[in-house]
Amino acid sequence: MISIKDVEHVALLARLSLTGDEKQVYGKQLSDILENVRKLQDLNTEGVPPTAHVLDLQNVFREDRAGEHMPVDQVLGNAPDRQGNFFKVPKII
């Protein structure tokens, strides 16, 4: 069972602010889902390596060479707010 305190902690880590109702609903739904996934722990996985990725690729390197670049105006074209050639954000501290 996930407590409201757990929900609040996870929401903060994920940078989500939840309403009181959302905390209740997510608490219940996450508990149900975690209850369901708990069966994974029934499996003995001693000595089984984890698979994060299915392809047999290791480091994929490329030559250290400058390629094409997007013009700054295109890069900033979707910015919610900008000042000159910068993304503008509310005060940081």
Added chain:
Amino acid sequence: MQLHYLTAHQLHDMLVSKQISAEELTRAVFERIEQVEDKIRAYITLTREQALELARQVDRARLAGEALPPLAGIPVAVKDNICTKRVRTTCASKMLYNYIPPYDATVMKHLNQARTVMAGKTNMDEFAMGSSCENSAFFTTCNPWDTTRVPGGSSGGSAAAVAAGEAILGLGSDTGGSIRQPASFCGVVGMKPTYGAVSRYGLVAYASSLDQIGPLTRDVTDCAMLLNVICGHDPLDSTSAPFAVPDYTSFLTGDIKGVKIGVPREYLGEGIDPAVREVIQKAIETYAGLGAVVEETTLPHTEYALPAYYLIAPAEASSNLARYDGVRYGYRAAEAEDLVDMFMRTRSEGFGSEVKRRIMLGTYALSAGYYDAYYNQALKVRTLIKADFDRAFEEFDLLLGPTAPVTAFKRGEKVDDPLQMYMVDICTLAINLAGIPAISIPAGMVNKLPVGLQLIGRPFGEGDILRAAYAFEQNTDHHRMLPE
């Protein structure tokens, strides 16, 4: 003649023999869209003028005597999580409601080179998280076979567009079944290629180790032709596999004598609608009749695919979706006190409830104290699931089962119970975890709703899958059925 219901290969022949022009074809598809889109709602954005211009270019090239590539002038519906230069790409999310990519996804570059004509961007579950299109932040798409039902998801818009004649071809993406399950629900062909076969560059990431772009088409030949265009190594995607892309149409011989097909007993067991099971059993008989060797087999860790998926995919999503912070693009909440407040408000207002649920679940699974018990254990189980398939493919060329345990369900039926919704993907999730290719093809009807047959192959075994799918199609009429 209804051009909008023909296949790409039929239309190509008509274009080459000058029975029709590309502009006529594009106009026919947009007339169809005008006719039915009110009921279906497959598209978030339509690109009519751009499409007509591209079609006219194809016509000019044809007049000048240039040879037309096989898909030249063919209208395509593109899922709205694939970046299209200068065309809004929303992921069906408030978070990206105004996002206009300054670049094309690699698959779009391929489609443009092949001179296809994009008709528009299609609806989906927000950020590809869902199985019914009901998680779109904008509206729900309806199933062309019964508009009170869902088209499946997350690529429900592309599947519905192809099924309703609102496009000839479609592109979707599949992380846990998001191409195959809507293909099954809408009665079209849908393929998830091998992980790494199609570049993910420009596909908005959901779960990067599982996501793969693939075709939604009206028949197997069109699927092979679209695969020919989109597959191949891409230096812009470091998880793209270097492999020689064959001509996938060369596998469409109709001959499957001696091909060994395994039927995992887990895929016909508990949780599968008996009527769906019956359709699959008939398909098994069809294959046996065509000279394939069909035998029962087992994938013993099947029941663990759902729990493993619902830890791995949300964990990757929680990391991938951290980028939506209101700084560089997309939605930004107004009136924030400071930067962190802006992150919190932007994300809380911009994401829908299923996306938040998965971000929360993934964040929890990766958080200190739970990482080993949940996320790392899921990765180990993923190894076991993949090993099941490896073992099965030592004995069999292909595996066969249903694509989904049910047919298209009513809108609203499962929205309040996430676990019930997740169960709709029990036959497809394991394939993504193993990174192998699979197709869904129309195999019959239950209560006037389509049922999909799933064929699963070895890594990079798309050709073998297409061979068997084509043989089935040529000996049945299911793919010729059209919704009213």
